[in-house]
Amino acid sequence: MLAAMPPPVPPPTPAPGAPRVRERGDACPGALRLHSADDGHLARLRLPAGRLTARQVEILADAAEALGDGRISITSRGNAELRGLADGCGAELAPLLAEAGLLPSPTHERVRNIVASPASGLDGLGTADVQLWARELDERLCAAPWAAGLSGRFLFVLDDGRGDVTGLGGDVTLVAVAPDAALLHMGGRAVRVAAADAPRAALAAARAFLSAARAAGTGAWRVRELPEGHEADVRDVRKALAAEEVPEPVLPQGPPPAPGPLGPAALHVLAPLGRLTAARLRALLPADEVRLTPWRGAVVAGTDPARLPALEAHGLITRPDSPWAGVSACTGRPGCAKSLADVRADAVPGRPGLPVHYSGCERRCGHPHGDRVDVLAAPGGGYLVDGVPVARTDLARAVTTARTAPRTAPRTTR
Template structure:
């Protein structure tokens, strides 16, 4: 993978320039979504990827398209100029302010952090990979996603965990931004490739506890992330937040425009990006949710019943990546489409990971089936219960893969 891209700073890929649009907090207006879709179709290939950190990637751009793309996005309030373009990695629970089970609505925290990072004089020294996860304490469990720093709402304030995840402080809500900035600034001082795990723990905790409203605290019991699809009840009795599954995280321009149209016609006019390959439309009348989801299937989105039973993650694959021979995204989408046929779904929840080379892009956790391609030959090796960086001997070889064979192997798991 090329150096972390932004909007102004494109990465050269096999299918052209790649722009990564950071959407801190993950929320877009319908108008913003349409502009992104139209820019992707006009300047690129029309392909838009939703990443596992809830950002958007526009593919197939000319390598000099960055300034034109940035101008279009800046005009509608998206993106940031200068080094902040690639360093506003703020993941927020897409159900913030909606989930009745959450401890606190953390949207103000995410917005304040974004503003502070954009204005920070040291931002250019921070690694573009440095990331934050902000969790209001809802059922989604966003704080469980691996990040340099996670901030999770707890009754006493905000629990801030950094580095290896073994160290935490609790900040009063009004002190949380200062605590998060202190960790990022301290990391930036170590060098452009440093991450929070490189910090000297005692000194960092001392610096945090010197801030008003911050104290040491034991780490609360860790939660796991829970992907949520379909009509999710919200604080408003007759409304739902509808989470539409995106097949292997890949949208095209018409699909994003359809979501924008539905957000205006059926919801509150906004879209929220979820890190489990879904787009959430808040403010939908509960009695309209089923019709909206049925309409989503007609334009290429994955049925909720399939997404809830079968998770398929896939790297960019061919022809997007020069290391890949196999079209991972296309095979993953075909797998989900076949699984929607009667009798095809696995008996219990299952995950398939398609990585067209040994690098293992798209995910690091173990999957029920891991399919690895190779740069030097066609086909896939199949591994059971494996993660990309710890794959054991292959249990099968698929030289001419097809979705039916993958589902058969999945059904035979023991």
């Protein structure tokens, strides 16, 4: 049965310089453990590398319409969320997801957090097809009983060398550096491993983190939360594999794929404000597979890019010069009790530029990583745009200016 989660209790703020102590497990929702919101219950489905088969696309769209509010939200990790779920929907949702292959391990479903370069293997770029690594890593993760002890926030990032996902804050990051080699990064150290061993190496690194977290006794959820003197050691990976420690190199940094064609048989579209209706999700078919992306879009593999105008007619973002490209928002009112505004209704397009995220409260749920325009609802009405008070009537002008103005330093609030 699906169980509704109680509202999370924020942990106490540690004193400056003191290690953060987690006295409870993380409260991240999953497919079986739901979050209770003002608009009903929320289920978060982990989709390693964002991958959905055509059949899973159909089933997910059906579930959103039959059990939820008819929409699918795409998270900043390329996962899917169903909202507006009614009490007692577990008797239908859990078996539906399991039968579709979307729930391969009830004990591990919240730890299947794997982001991989979404265009890998499709557009001729990148050094290796890390989508294959993602599938093997997921199988190994679900088969390891100890891995169920990872936090629902622990993140594996697999980059094919183009640098599109290295900036997403992975706890364990694999980067393809040659067709037969990868670099594994964790906690400021790196080891070089054979490409064939990359998924096994990532899992070994996660086990090293859990060992370090137990020794520290602080209940750390993420690698960056480990206190000084209890760092997770990538040298443990060397013991498990034929790995060579190397000086920590600078991670490659590249842009996400632009909306539009990806080679001769794939395309990339974005969901308006990161949310798909069931009809828009179905419009992505026919396809060999659909890969939801950390940029709140979908890479559609095995399809004709000539379909882009038809997808634009469905309301999807298909061009990099769209004024809605890069615009995202949290749930806001009326779905979230903490929100100060209906940010999705207030969000405005503008000239393409920096990503912009609208937040209803200071938690800034779902914000993108990296430099962005931060639009925060203010008490009493209005917004703060990168910290500057702006009336709601002036929001469009202020956001357009912030997206296109030269930056002297990145503004990455929170």
